[in-house]
Amino acid sequence: MNPKTTALKQHSIPFFKPSIGEEEIQSVVETLRSGWLTTGPKVKQFEELFADRVNAEHAIATNSCTSALHLALEALGIAEGDEVLIPSMTFASTGEVVIFQGARPVLVDIEPDTLNIDPKDIERKITSKTKAIIVVHYGGQPCEMDRILKIASQNNLRVVEDAAHAIPSRYGDQPIGSIGDITCFSFYANKTLTTGEGGMVTTNRQELADRMRIMSLHGISKDAWKRFSAEGSWYYEILAPGFKYNMTDIAASLGLHQLAKCDELWKRRQRIAMKYDESFADCNFVITPTVELNVQMSWHLYVIQLKLESLAIDRNEFIKELNATGIGTSVHYTPLHMHPLYREQYSYRPDDLPVAHDVYRRIISLPIYPGMSDDEINYVIETVRRIANEHRQA
Numbered sequence: 001m002n003p004k005t006t007a008l009k010q011h012s013i014p015f016f017k018p019s020i021g022e023e024e025i026q027s028v029v030e031t032l033r034s035g036w037l038t039t040g041p042k043v044k045q046f047e048e049l050f051a052d053r054v055n056a057e058h059a060i061a062t063n064s065c066t067s068a069l070h071l072a073l074e075a076l077g078i079a080e081g082d083e084v085l086i087p088s089m090t091f092a093s094t095g096e097v098v099i100f101q102g103a104r105p106v107l108v109d110i111e112p113d114t115l116n117i118d119p120k121d122i123e124r125k126i127t128s129k130t131k132a133i134i135v136v137h138y139g140g141q142p143c144e145m146d147r148i149l150k151i152a153s154q155n156n157l158r159v160v161e162d163a164a165h166a167i168p169s170r171y172g173d174q175p176i177g178s179i180g181d182i183t184c185f186s187f188y189a190n191k192t193l194t195t196g197e198g199g200m201v202t203t204n205r206q207e208l209a210d211r212m213r214i215m216s217l218h219g220i221s222k223d224a225w226k227r228f229s230a231e232g233s234w235y236y237e238i239l240a241p242g243f244k245y246n247m248t249d250i251a252a253s254l255g256l257h258q259l260a261k262c263d264e265l266w267k268r269r270q271r272i273a274m275k276y277d278e279s280f281a282d283c284n285f286v287i288t289p290t291v292e293l294n295v296q297m298s299w300h301l302y303v304i305q306l307k308l309e310s311l312a313i314d315r316n317e318f319i320k321e322l323n324a325t326g327i328g329t330s331v332h333y334t335p336l337h338m339h340p341l342y343r344e345q346y347s348y349r350p351d352d353l354p355v356a357h358d359v360y361r362r363i364i365s366l367p368i369y370p371g372m373s374d375d376e377i378n379y380v381i382e383t384v385r386r387i388a389n390e391h392r393q394a
Helices: 001-012 022-034 041-053 065-075 092-100 121-124 145-154 204-214 224-227 251-258 263-279 315-324 340-346 354-360 374-390
Strands: 058-062 085-086 104-108 129-137 158-160 182-184 200-205 300-308 363-366
Touching: 022 251, 041 058, 041 200, 041 251, 058 065, 058 204, 058 251, 065 092, 065 158, 065 182, 065 204, 085 092, 092 104, 092 129, 104 121, 104 340, 121 145, 129 145, 145 158, 182 204, 200 204, 251 263, 263 300, 263 374, 315 363, 315 374
Parallel strands: 085 104, 085 129, 129 158, 158 182
Antiparallel strands: 058 200, 182 200, 300 363
16 A cells, blocks of 8 residues: 555545535625525526536426426326336435325336346336336436336336436437436535536426426416516416425526536546446455446446455445545445335335345445545545455455
């Protein structure tokens, strides 16, 4: 171990650190001084540029990806008695928005290599009550969209893409954002593009865009924010019982500059991922992420799988040892079917989705963010290898 990386033992390498530059800071200051803080012209500009970026006809900025997903299901008419297929390996919000609509989330297993939703299990879980599929581009790797869209077409199902991890991911020559019926993005603090809190929902269908825009701000007739501008009027109409899901101009002023340097930030994350791949290639105790040939992965996450059969410690102990050296980690995710809500309300058992259950015991998300130094990257690599070697099975 070289002296530079040894010295890092005294420092903390966080799991993630946002890449905020002086441009974002100045943009926020300008917005604060403008007097227009909530939804206004900056949000409109962000929506237009984002739609153009992902080749979508329409984009509606929201205060989170959760609210974007909720708007998507509401616009698609998902209601009580319906079923929506979702992967078990996802964050809480993917399932919660289904429950918000009074529908039943039906959990689907994942593929053991990509950790994306398994199309074969999608087909097994479809019933007469199934109305939609929410796919999650896990870690930023696009799902098998051609296959999933074919299944959806054959069964008259709508497809929502949970793209919380997937900017700037691509499926073939298509950017994620205009493939399914509706796509939902996250701009949370640890995402590849951040506005602190925030999200975006995109679609190519005018009627869905109109409904989501209206429902995003109390069900008021669209462009309600303009009533406070010189071109607007005080008059508005409530068309439906909507939500308070709008993005602020403060958040959008961050997003505009993050979007402009999205590719630059992605290239740095990709270089870190390639360095990890190369350095773990000969490690007999770690499985590196599988990336399909026809996709561009955003590298929001870099998730290794431990070969537990070759180690004398489990995943939790491995994480404790990493944390003790100052390396921040996480686990993405505890599968939904293993949480009390799904066990108690929907009677799921751990072995009902065997791949997700098995993978969960093995996965660790390592730090991957553009601001990581080469010394920090090397320190993470050397520490993972050292812990694995120290705890190999006799």
